[in-house]
Amino acid sequence: MSNRLFQTVIHQMRQSIDRTIGVVDESSVIIACSELGKIGEVIEDLSAESLNPSSAVVVNGYTYEAIGTHPKPEYAVFVSGSDEDAIRYTGLLAVSLSCIKQYYDEKYDRSNFIKNVILDNILPGDIYLKSRELHFSADVSRVCMLIKITNKTDVSAFDVIQQLFPDKSKDFIININETDIALVKEIRSGIDERDLDKLAGSIVDTLSSEFYTHCVIGIGTIVDNIKDLARSFKEAQVALEVGKVFDTEKTIVSYNNLGIARLIYQLPTTLCEMFLREVFKRGSIESLDQETLFTIQKFFENNLNVSETSRKLFVHRNTLVYRLEKIKKITGLDLREFEDAIVFKVALMVKKYLSSNPMKF
Numbered sequence: 001m002s003n004r005l006f007q008t009v010i011h012q013m014r015q016s017i018d019r020t021i022g023v024v025d026e027s028s029v030i031i032a033c034s035e036l037g038k039i040g041e042v043i044e045d046l047s048a049e050s051l052n053p054s055s056a057v058v059v060n061g062y063t064y065e066a067i068g069t070h071p072k073p074e075y076a077v078f079v080s081g082s083d084e085d086a087i088r089y090t091g092l093l094a095v096s097l098s099c100i101k102q103y104y105d106e107k108y109d110r111s112n113f114i115k116n117v118i119l120d121n122i123l124p125g126d127i128y129l130k131s132r133e134l135h136f137s138a139d140v141s142r143v144c145m146l147i148k149i150t151n152k153t154d155v156s157a158f159d160v161i162q163q164l165f166p167d168k169s170k171d172f173i174i175n176i177n178e179t180d181i182a183l184v185k186e187i188r189s190g191i192d193e194r195d196l197d198k199l200a201g202s203i204v205d206t207l208s209s210e211f212y213t214h215c216v217i218g219i220g221t222i223v224d225n226i227k228d229l230a231r232s233f234k235e236a237q238v239a240l241e242v243g244k245v246f247d248t249e250k251t252i253v254s255y256n257n258l259g260i261a262r263l264i265y266q267l268p269t270t271l272c273e274m275f276l277r278e279v280f281k282r283g284s285i286e287s288l289d290q291e292t293l294f295t296i297q298k299f300f301e302n303n304l305n306v307s308e309t310s311r312k313l314f315v316h317r318n319t320l321v322y323r324l325e326k327i328k329k330i331t332g333l334d335l336r337e338f339e340d341a342i343v344f345k346v347a348l349m350v351k352k353y354l355s356s357n358p359m360k361f
Helices: 003-013 084-118 124-133 157-164 193-211 228-247 258-263 270-281 290-301 308-311 317-331 338-355
Strands: 021-025 029-035 058-059 062-069 074-078 142-149 172-175 180-186 215-219 252-254
Touching: 003 021, 003 029, 003 084, 003 180, 003 290, 021 084, 021 270, 062 084, 074 084, 084 124, 084 180, 084 228, 124 258, 142 157, 142 193, 157 172, 157 180, 157 193, 172 290, 180 228, 180 308, 193 215, 228 252, 228 258, 228 338, 252 258, 258 338, 270 338, 290 308, 308 317
Parallel strands: 215 252
Antiparallel strands: 021 029, 021 074, 058 062, 062 074, 142 180, 142 215, 172 180
């Protein structure tokens, strides 16, 4: 519990209560007080054992009452005086600060709980026990997003994202490390995935346009149970890793839209190298120059349509056909044939994957 939070409340109440008021901890040390000079003093004749919740105790001209319901209270409030007004003020302070403490502790514990869940640092059986203890809804739809900051600025991206999602009971912003921030967001059932892309886009735009902070965001799949949040978080991590290899221009990468790239990313590098050797038996892919590779890329972008590709490349149709024949002669694959085109497309992706130096075995 933050002493500063107690001091803020005491400071706000000191004008309404024309008495010396404050809070002591379990060691009888004053940690918050309307008279700042008293902070740090020890109340010698006060012991935790003498305090009881909902029951006032008078010690040396001050009225004390414990905060909370624990057998041994962590904190107690005090008001100068021992009259009925002092007892009433003490009761009001105790109720107010007890509610604030409960909210603070619940919020802090919930954030830590969610962090442990997504990082897989809690046993599955303990997840439900802890969620019930924290009054946490376990069976609602949520999604994990991983926000990776790609440039250093003086702005705290964590604070900005917290302002974007102020509902602390439903949305959780968690610092993973100095560059990665996790957003665990509760969503309504049946939400369209495009809405998640728009939401991620609003985060990217806000950080970029208003705070000059650039980031990329990976989006996991929607889960309906709290125990599956770790899977959604891992998917968001994979989305960023795969996007770094295959979709370098994208700032938002969704796990559901990775397609065949996700499969390639999960393959051992030895298998990928074997695949390339089998595909390019006649000649290596390295033997293709940059102009030829650019032609292939445009041919795929235009759905293997020779006329449309030649128009986009500003070349004669026969020139494009000649280039395709050249590719067939070098590699043995005719890109005008659907099956050969699929093999070649996958081979290009595998080559790109291997060029990224993945640490896999």
